[in-house]
Amino acid sequence: MRETVGIRIRRRCPGDLGGCLAALVFVAFLNPLPVRGAAALAGSFRSGVCVSQTRPFTPKQETALLMGLRRSSGLADIHFNDEGFLDLGNRLHFVDGSSTARALITAAVDGRDLYVIESHQRSSELAFARIRGSLDYQNLKSAPGLTRRLWNIEIDFYDYTELRGHTEAIRAFDPALNLLHELAHPIMHLRDSTGDGDALGDCERFINQIRRELGLLERESYDPVNRQAVTPYGTGQRILGELSFVRFEPGKRSRKYRLTFDVENVAAASLVEPRSAGVRAVARR
Numbered sequence: 483m484r485e486t487v488g489i490r491i492r493r494r495c496p497g498d499l500g501g502c503l504a505a506l507v508f509v510a511f512l513n514p515l516p517v518r519g520a521a522a523l524a525g526s527f528r529s530g531v532c533v534s535q536t537r538p539f540t541p542k543q544e545t546a547l548l549m550g551l552r553r554s555s556g557l558a559d560i561h562f563n564d565e566g567f568l569d570l571g572n573r574l575h576f577v578d579g580s581s582t583a584r585a586l587i588t589a590a591v592d593g594r595d596l597y598v599i600e601s602h603q604r605s606s607e608l609a610f611a612r613i614r615g616s617l618d619y620q621n622l623k624s625a626p627g628l629t630r631r632l633w634n635i636e637i638d639f640y641d642y643t644e645l646r647g648h649t650e651a652i653r654a655f656d657p658a659l660n661l662l663h664e665l666a667h668p669i670m671h672l673r674d675s676t677g678d679g680d681a682l683g684d685c686e687r688f689i690n691q692i693r694r695e696l697g698l699l700e701r702e703s704y705d706p707v708n709r710q711a712v713t714p715y716g717t718g719q720r721i722l723g724e725l726s727f728v729r730f731e732p733g734k735r736s737r738k739y740r741l742t743f744d745v746e747n748v749a750a751a752s753l754v755e756p757r758s759a760g761v762r763a764v765a766r767r
Contacts, residue, residue, distance in 0.1 A: 527619045527630055530597070531568040531590050531665075534634075537600035543639050543657075547599075550658025554583040554692060580695035582688075583662060590665050595631045597665065602636045609748050611637045611657070613664040635664045641748045647741035651727045654699040655741060663689050675704035699727035699739055708745060721745040 533539060539547065544562065551560055556579015559571020568591055576584065590597055602608060617632040637657055645652055666672050666688050675683030681703040682690070690700040706723035725741045 528567070528596065529594050529630065530592075531587075532596070532598055533562055533566045534598050534600040535566070537602065537636075539599075539601045539639075543601060546639075547637075547657055547661065550656045551587065551661070553579070554658050554662060554696065555579045555587050557584060557587070560587075578696075580692045582695055583692045586662055586665055586669060586692075589669050593669065594628070595633060595668065597633045597635055599635045599637065599661065602638045604640045605636070605638045608636055608638055610641045611635065611660040611664055613667055615668070631668070633668060635661060637661065641743070644743040644748050645741050646743065648739045650699050650729075651725075651739040651741045654693055654701065654727055655725065659689060659692070662692060677705070681705070699729050702726040702728050702738070706743075706745075723748065 533544070548561060552558060556576035557570055557573065558575050558577055559569075561569055561571065563569045568587075570588065570591055573588070597613075613633055613635045615631050616634050619630040619632070620628065637660070639657060642655075642657055645655065663685060666685050670685075670688060672685040672688055673683060674685050675681055682701065683704045686701050686704050693700050703726060706725050708721050708723055710719050711722045712719055721744075722742045723745045725743075727739045727741070728736050729739070730736050
C-alpha cells in the first residue's frame with residue numbers, strides 16, 4: 483500500500499531515512515523515488531517489509547535470510563522484489579513450514595506498518611537482532627485518524643557465526659527465526675521476559691509455537707546464562723553466554739541442548755532496552 487498525499491511525519495528515533503526528515507512536517511503530491519528499499523519513503527509511505535538501502539545485506543546474507551524464511555513459512559516463492567520489498571509469491575504454494583509463521587509474515591507484508599531490515603555487521607550496540615520504532619505517519623487527507631509506523635529491524639549476521647553447539651540448536655536460533663521474533667513484538671503485541679517469574683517471555687513462547695510446528699528444539703529461557711571459560715592454551719579467561727533449548731517428546735524424558743557464544747564478541751551493551759534483541763545483551767566490549 484502506498485500513500486502520497488498529506489503525510490504528517492513525527493520522528494521517534496534515528497532511522498533509515500536520514501536527518502533530512504527531522505524537519506519535514508507535510509509532504510504533498512510527491513512520487514516515489516526509483517530506489518531499492520526504504521529511501522523512497524521521502525515522498526510516500528508504503529507498508530510491508532523491505533531491505534534497507536543504507537544498510538543493505540550482502541548477497542550471501544540475503545540468501546541465508548530468505549532460505550530461513552522459506553523453511554519457517556513453507557512459502558516456496560518468497561523473495562525480495564526489484565524494489566527491495568518482501569514478496570510472498572504464490573501464497574497457495576507452500577511446502578510444509580509453520581502455519582503460525584506464515585500468518586505472521588503475511589500480517590507483516592499486508593499490514594499498515596513498514597518494517598525495514600538492516601544489516602549491522604559486528605555492531606557494538608546489539609546482540610543478534612532487535613527492533614526499534616523510528617517514525618510515525620498520518621495521512622491527513624484520506625485517513626486522518628490512522629497512524630502508521632516505520633520499524634527498523636537490525637540484524638548482526640556476524641553474531642550468528644559465533645554460535646557453538648549442536649546443529650539442531652543452531653537451526654532453532656537462525657536469523658530468520660530471530661526476524662520473526664522481532665516482528666512478533668509489534669504485530670502480536672508480545673513482550674520479552676522481564677525476569678519476574680517468567681524466564682521465557684510471551685514473545686519467545688510464541689516463537690516456540692513456530693519451532694514446535696517445524697519440529698525444532700524449543701527455547702527454554704530468554705536470558706543467557708554466563709560462565710567463565712579458559713581461553714585456548716590457558717592464556718586467559720573469557721565469559722561464555724549459554725542459551726538452552728529442549729526437545730519435548732511424549733512419554734520420553736526431555737533432552738537439553740545448549741548454544742554458547744563469546745559474550746565479548748557478541749553482546750556489547752550491558753543493558754538492552756525492552757523489545758529489542760533475540761537475547762538480552764550481557765556485557766560491554
